[in-house]
Amino acid sequence: MAVVADERGSTLVDAGQSPAHAREIQAGLAAAGLPEPRWLVYTHHHWDHVWGACAWPGVEIVGHEAGVAPLRAEAARPWSHRYLREQVRENPLLGHSFRARALAVDCWDGFAVLPPARTFADELTLPTGVLVRHVGGGHAPDSAVVLVPDSGVLLLGDCWYPPPAHLRRPEDGPDLAMARGLLSDDVDWYVSAHDEPVRLAEARAALTG
Numbered sequence: 572m573a574v575v576a577d578e579r580g581s582t583l584v585d586a587g588q589s590p591a592h593a594r595e596i597q598a599g600l601a602a603a604g605l606p607e608p609r610w611l612v613y614t615h616h617h618w619d620h621v622w623g624a625c626a627w628p629g630v631e632i633v634g635h636e637a638g639v640a641p642l643r644a645e646a647a648r649p650w651s652h653r654y655l656r657e658q659v660r661e662n663p664l665l666g667h668s669f670r671a672r673a674l675a676v677d678c679w680d681g682f683a684v685l686p687p688a689r690t691f692a693d694e695l696t697l698p699t700g701v702l703v704r705h706v707g708g709g710h711a712p713d714s715a716v717v718l719v720p721d722s723g724v725l726l727l728g729d730c731w732y733p734p735p736a737h738l739r740r741p742e743d744g745p746d747l748a749m750a751r752g753l754l755s756d757d758v759d760w761y762v763s764a765h766d767e768p769v770r771l772a773e774a775r776a777a778l779t780g
């Protein structure tokens with residue numbers, strides 16, 4: 572996840588993978604004396620990006636409209652360690668994701684999956700200038716990228732990654748065409764959610780050879 576600090580209110584990009592993870596970030600924000608978060612932008616609806624949301628009271632949650640239905644469905648499931656185990660028994664392909672969820676959450680008291688309160692179809696600009704733009708793609712239909720214009724950072728979430736393991740077909744790979752389409756001279760840093768940040772020149776060299 573990322574924090575875009577701003578005197579008008581900070582923006583969180585993704586919520587952390589659990590309430591405990593969110594609280595670690597909160598301790599970091601307090602230690603650094605950064606302004607309170609006011610917005611929480613979901614890059615997409617996958618659990619490891621949204622399960623910390625219930626530990627961020629007082630933020631407005633922003634997400635693409637295609638994420639609402641899957642998040643409502645996730646919110647209605649009776650999450651517990653027992654439920655996770657039963658689900659994996661029924662569908663072993665869920666093992667990778669559901670075992671990780673079980674490790675991430677040690678206590679389910681007060682846990683909730685929260686759909687976005689404010690949605691958008693194409694793009695949305697927060698009062699701080701942070702721009703959220705829908706890109707969709709095979710990883711998640713609601714994938715959005717977040718541009719922080721005054722620092723030249725583009726936060727990519729998981730947008731160009733292959734679909735999650737339980738939905739992946741043998742022919743699925745990273746969406747390099749999408750990644751290429753995001754190359755821009757307005758961006759200095761590309762930040763994927765599960766990789767090291769790369770500079771524009773590095774991204775361009777990797778994608779265009």
Ligand SMILES: [Zn+2]
Binds near residue numbers: 615617710711
């Ligand atoms: Zn994902």
